Amino acid sequence: MKHRYFLLLIVLFLATGTSAQEWVISQEKGAKLSPFLFSDSTRQTGKELYNLNCKSCHGDPGKNNAVKLVPQPPDPASLQMQMNSDGALYSKVEEGRGPMPSFRNTLTVSDKWKIISYLRGTNDKYIQEVAKKVAFGTAFEKVEFHLYWNREQKSVQVSVSGIREMKRQPVSGAEFKLFVKRYFGNLPVDAAKASDVQGNVSFNFPPDLPGDSAGRVRLLVKPVDEAALGEVSMDTVMNIGVPSYRPPLNEPRALWNVVQKTPVWLLLVYLISVLTVWGFILYVLLLLRALYKSGVEKDPKI
Numbered sequence: 001m002k003h004r005y006f007l008l009l010i011v012l013f014l015a016t017g018t019s020a021q022e023w024v025i026s027q028e029k030g031a032k033l034s035p036f037l038f039s040d041s042t043r044q045t046g047k048e049l050y051n052l053n054c055k056s057c058h059g060d061p062g063k064n065n066a067v068k069l070v071p072q073p074p075d076p077a078s079l080q081m082q083m084n085s086d087g088a089l090y091s092k093v094e095e096g097r098g099p100m101p102s103f104r105n106t107l108t109v110s111d112k113w114k115i116i117s118y119l120r121g122t123n124d125k126y127i128q129e130v131a132k133k134v135a136f137g138t139a140f141e142k143v144e145f146h147l148y149w150n151r152e153q154k155s156v157q158v159s160v161s162g163i164r165e166m167k168r169q170p171v172s173g174a175e176f177k178l179f180v181k182r183y184f185g186n187l188p189v190d191a192a193k194a195s196d197v198q199g200n201v202s203f204n205f206p207p208d209l210p211g212d213s214a215g216r217v218r219l220l221v222k223p224v225d226e227a228a229l230g231e232v233s234m235d236t237v238m239n240i241g242v243p244s245y246r247p248p249l250n251e252p253r254a255l256w257n258v259v260q261k262t263p264v265w266l267l268l269v270y271l272i273s274v275l276t277v278w279g280f281i282l283y284v285l286l287l288l289r290a291l292y293k294s295g296v297e298k299d300p301k302i
């Protein structure tokens, strides 16, 4: 009897533990701001995106018609939802939890902010705090990237600065991605990272990434949200990959090449086997001829 109460206690503890667990968002993520101002047009697109991606669970804002799930998806107009900072909303949509899916890869950065602009539209007390970096592609005449290799940390440091009226300023708080260029498309390295106050971003570089014969890799840095930040990128070569030997496509005696480039061993094996087969056929024919001849000699009437 005793242990039954004990079990009940455990079940209760688990149930309250999971449903009341706080959704902790780091300070850095919580402080993130939208790269653009919320407007009727962003709210309109946001509404369409919300209806497609979120309404099935969260219902219509202010109507309290969310689907009954555990934990309950909060109504977007509710205090629970609106208490979140913009950055916290963004991170929660990006990460998901329990029944709430992650939208990290299914929605672009600007789509996510547009949905948030729609969610904020239901809250008339909300005043948007806009990031200072609003659309740096348009805020600066020119954006420049400088790439450095940090040997100790095995990371690629990128410093991003913008030039405006002949003055250089760091581009802070914008998200960037690092890629390694390959024959077919670009290989992403590390996750998207936001630049700090000095406009610096640091990407961890895998120690085993193959480069060319001298270990060179071609790196590409791009802002995550090109729509909001403008199309700027930087393409540079660094000697930080693992040297690898890949035979060039036009190398002599490469298998995929024309006859005179076939590897010698293959050519020999082929020729010897073809000659052997034909030799046998010829030998059998000669034997048949000899047989016929000896028959004719014995009995000329045949």
Ligand code: HEC
Residues within 6 Å of the ligand: 023, 050, 053, 054, 055, 056, 057, 058, 069, 070, 071, 072, 073, 074, 080, 081, 084, 089, 092, 093, 097, 098, 099, 100, 101, 103, 115
């Ligand atoms: C499959 C159902 C489902 C879908 C689809 C869904 N959510 Fe959720 N959402 C949930 C559930 C359940 C929770 C509560 C999760 C928890 O607290 O662990 C939640 C929580 C949240 C929270 C956190 C609220 C808080 O407590 O701070 C936000 C923000 C949110 N959802 C936004 C969205 C947005 C925006 C979309 C669409 C892009 C979306 N959700 C799509 C089920 C869903």
